[in-house]
Amino acid sequence: MAASAIPEFTGDHGTTTQEYAYSRLRNAIIVGAFAPGTALTIRGLAQELNLSPTPIREAVRRLSSENAIQVLGNRRLKVPDMSLGRFEELVHLRISLETHAAERAFPYISTVIIEKMRALDDQMDVALAAGDLDALTRINQAFHKDLYGLNPHQAVMPMIESLWLQLGPFQRQVIKTIKVSAMIDRHKEMLAAMEARDVTALCSALESDIRDGSIRLGRAILRNQAGETVA
Amino acid sequence: MAASAIPEFTGDHGTTTQEYAYSRLRNAIIVGAFAPGTALTIRGLAQELNLSPTPIREAVRRLSSENAIQVLGNRRLKVPDMSLGRFEELVHLRISLETHAAERAFPYISTVIIEKMRALDDQMDVALAAGDLDALTRINQAFHKDLYGLNPHQAVMPMIESLWLQLGPFQRQVIKTIKVSAMIDRHKEMLAAMEARDVTALCSALESDIRDGSIRLGRAILRNQAGETVA
DNA sequence: CAAGCCTAAAAGAGATCACAAAGTAATAAA
DNA sequence: TTTATTACTTTGTGATCTCTTTTAGGCTTG
Numbered sequence: 001m002a003a004s005a006i007p008e009f010t011g012d013h014g015t016t017t018q019e020y021a022y023s024r025l026r027n028a029i030i031v032g033a034f035a036p037g038t039a040l041t042i043r044g045l046a047q048e049l050n051l052s053p054t055p056i057r058e059a060v061r062r063l064s065s066e067n068a069i070q071v072l073g074n075r076r077l078k079v080p081d082m083s084l085g086r087f088e089e090l091v092h093l094r095i096s097l098e099t100h101a102a103e104r105a106f107p108y109i110s111t112v113i114i115e116k117m118r119a120l121d122d123q124m125d126v127a128l129a130a131g132d133l134d135a136l137t138r139i140n141q142a143f144h145k146d147l148y149g150l151n152p153h154q155a156v157m158p159m160i161e162s163l164w165l166q167l168g169p170f171q172r173q174v175i176k177t178i179k180v181s182a183m184i185d186r187h188k189e190m191l192a193a194m195e196a197r198d199v200t201a202l203c204s205a206l207e208s209d210i211r212d213g214s215i216r217l218g219r220a221i222l223r224n225q226a227g228e229t230v231a
Numbered sequence: 232m233a234a235s236a237i238p239e240f241t242g243d244h245g246t247t248t249q250e251y252a253y254s255r256l257r258n259a260i261i262v263g264a265f266a267p268g269t270a271l272t273i274r275g276l277a278q279e280l281n282l283s284p285t286p287i288r289e290a291v292r293r294l295s296s297e298n299a300i301q302v303l304g305n306r307r308l309k310v311p312d313m314s315l316g317r318f319e320e321l322v323h324l325r326i327s328l329e330t331h332a333a334e335r336a337f338p339y340i341s342t343v344i345i346e347k348m349r350a351l352d353d354q355m356d357v358a359l360a361a362g363d364l365d366a367l368t369r370i371n372q373a374f375h376k377d378l379y380g381l382n383p384h385q386a387v388m389p390m391i392e393s394l395w396l397q398l399g400p401f402q403r404q405v406i407k408t409i410k411v412s413a414m415i416d417r418h419k420e421m422l423a424a425m426e427a428r429d430v431t432a433l434c435s436a437l438e439s440d441i442r443d444g445s446i447r448l449g450r451a452i453l454r455n456q457a458g459e460t461v462a
Numbered sequence: 463c464a465a466g467c468c469t470a471a472a473a474g475a476g477a478t479c480a481c482a483a484a485g486t487a488a489t490a491a492a
Numbered sequence: 493t494t495t496a497t498t499a500c501t502t503t504g505t506g507a508t509c510t511c512t513t514t515t516a517g518g519c520t521t522g
Contacts, residue, residue: 016306017506018292043473052507053474054285061249061289065296067389074514075247075474085384089335093387096331104323153316155397156324158298159390166386248476274503283477284504305484306504465522472515478508485502492495 006048007033007134017051022059024049029068029079030141030165031134032172040069040077066158068165082170084218091214094163098210099203101148101156106199108150114194117146121187128184133172143187147194171217186212237279238264238365252280253290260299260310261372261396262365263403271300271308297389299396313401315449322445325394329441330434332379332387337430339381345425348377352418359415364403374418378425402448417443 006028013020025045028034046056060077063069070080080086120143127135141164148157186209193201237259244251256276259265277287291308294300301311311317351374358366372395379388417440424432 016504041473042475054506054508057474058289058292058505061292062296065293065389067386076514077474083384086386089382089384089386092335093331093390096327097390100324100327104320151320153314153320155298155317155320155394158296159324159393162390163386247474272503273505285476285478288504289475307484308504463522465520467518467520469518470516472513474513475511477510480507481505483502483504485500487500488498490495490497492493 005033006045007031009134009138016055018055018058021045021049021051021055022062025059025063026068026165027138029063030168031137032168032170034079034169035173036079036082036169038079038169040079042077063165066162066165068162068168079169080166087167087170087214087218090163090167091210091218094160094167094210094214095207097156097160097163098144098148099206101151101154101160102203102206103199104154104156105148105150106202108152109147109194109197113146113150114191117143117187117194118191120146121184121191124184124187137168137171147190171213236264237276238262240365240369242369247286248282249286249289252276252282252286253293255280256290256294257299257396258365258369260294261399262368263399263401265310265400266404267310267313267400269310269400271310273308294396297393297396299393299399310400311397318398318401318445318449321394321398322441322449325391325398325441325445326438328387328391328394329375329379330437332382332385332391333434333437334430335385335387336379336381337433339383340378340425340428344377344381345422348374348418348425349422351377352415352422355415355418368399368402378421402444 006024008024009027011023011027013023034040040060042053042056042060045060046053049056060069064071064077067080070078072078120139124136124139124143127139144160145157148154148160186205189205190202190209193199193205237255239255240258242254242258244254265271271291273284273287273291276291277284280287291300295302295308298311301309303309351370355367355370355374358364358370372392375391376388379385379391417436420436421433421440424430424436
């Protein structure tokens with residue numbers, strides 16, 4: 001039964017059971033605990049989390065609306081497959097949405113937020129040294145999220161998180177083989193651009209950050225298959 | 232009990248009750264049947280649609296993940312309020328996402344799709360003449376959706392639809408006072424750009440189309456209140 | 463040996479029920 | 493008259509149960 005093994009993690013799980021289930025499942029997907037194409041069952045997940053099917057169903061519905069879980073015509077559930085075409089589309093979207101978010105967050109950048117993000121960057125070094133890939137992923141996302149969330153009226157964050165969810169299952173397959181140091185260097189670039197109040201440099205570093213984490217992934221796809229579905 | 236009056240419409244309602252409820256609620260929101268800030272109850276919606284609360288709960292969860300319905304801390308539901316800041320953010324996002332989608336759909340443009348979209352544009356004239364605002368909204372969205380959906384790997388459509396959902400409740404308040412002819416002219420511009428295979432002109436017309444439908448809305452906000460919450 | 467069918471097990475869907483949390487209105491006290 | 497408290501009502505939540513759909517495996521048949 002430990003076939004999937006939904007990882008535990010510390011954080012806000014909300015007040016209701018449904019929110020807890022959502023939180024656990026969302027985290028599992030975003031850190032890549034489920035491989036693309038994995039079949040899921042409501043009853044199975046309920047059993048694994050020691051809950052009744054009801055809150056699981058609701059959590060699954062939410063994740064399906066975020067395109068993190070696919071509801072098939074026969075009512076079965078699966079983690080979406082990844083293809084080269086979809087992958088490229090998702091990466092392009094990440095760049096579009098996240099540079100948009102960074103531009104619109106830019107006027108709100110302050111020294112305190114720079115320090116906060118620098119602290120997160122330091123935490124990433126720690127997680128990297130400890131080899132905690134789940135934590136690495138979550139801290140990296142917190143780093144980006146802190147920036148985009150500066151804009152008090154932002155509506156883009158849920159969409160960016162949807163992209164992270166869609167890339168999560170695939171990302172994990174390759175993250176082990178990637179030296180993550182490049183990504184962290186881009187973070188330092190981003191912080192420098194923020195300190196210099198240079199929006200162009202910030203977006204440029206951000207785009208590189210996204211590409212760096214993706215090019216190798218794309219290569220991995222091309223290597224394994226001819227660009228078709230990756231299971 | 233006809234306080235809200237969820238509009239009926241012809242279209243694919245899916246196979247399950249939950250999908251039906253989602254379809255009805257989604258349509259109600261996107262055509263603006265609920266004013267911003269409207270309080271919703273699961274049991275109330277269930278009664279209005281003659282269903283049990285269960286499928287309504289699932290439909291509401293999905294819509295909450297698309298930011299079409301807001302789940303408050305006290306577990307109550309409401310259609311999100313609109314503010315000037317949020318409105319501008321949503322419009323900017325629409326332009327970013329929809330021009331992105333148009334650019335990436337561009338290589339797939341064919342004469343058959345141009346004809347299909349032209350037919351939809353004609354249908355809009357009919358709906359306009361008939362004063363059917365709900366149909367006008369849905370056909371307009373089908374027009375855009377046909378274009379963006381040309382890219383077979385597109386992942387952006389769900390996000391664009393989320394924006395439409397978020398703008399829906401507010402849009403309706405003003406759509407009656409707008410002469411929609413401008414919007415339709417932009418559609419003709421878009422079709423011309425597509426025939427000329429001019430991606431720059433297409434995106435330019437698209438951006439104007441979005442702005443045209445928004446500037447007046449923004450003015451309406453500014454007129455009614457000082458940019459604060461609009462109920 | 464392969465293809466189709468039939469039966470049993472598993473899973474999803476939705477209604478219902480019981481419980482808890484939140485809101486509301488009436489009443490009493492200041 | 494105003495405020496606070498309390499009882500009542502409404503609502504959300506989650507488990508359970510039943511029904512239907514779907515899948516899987518073994519069987520029969522060509």
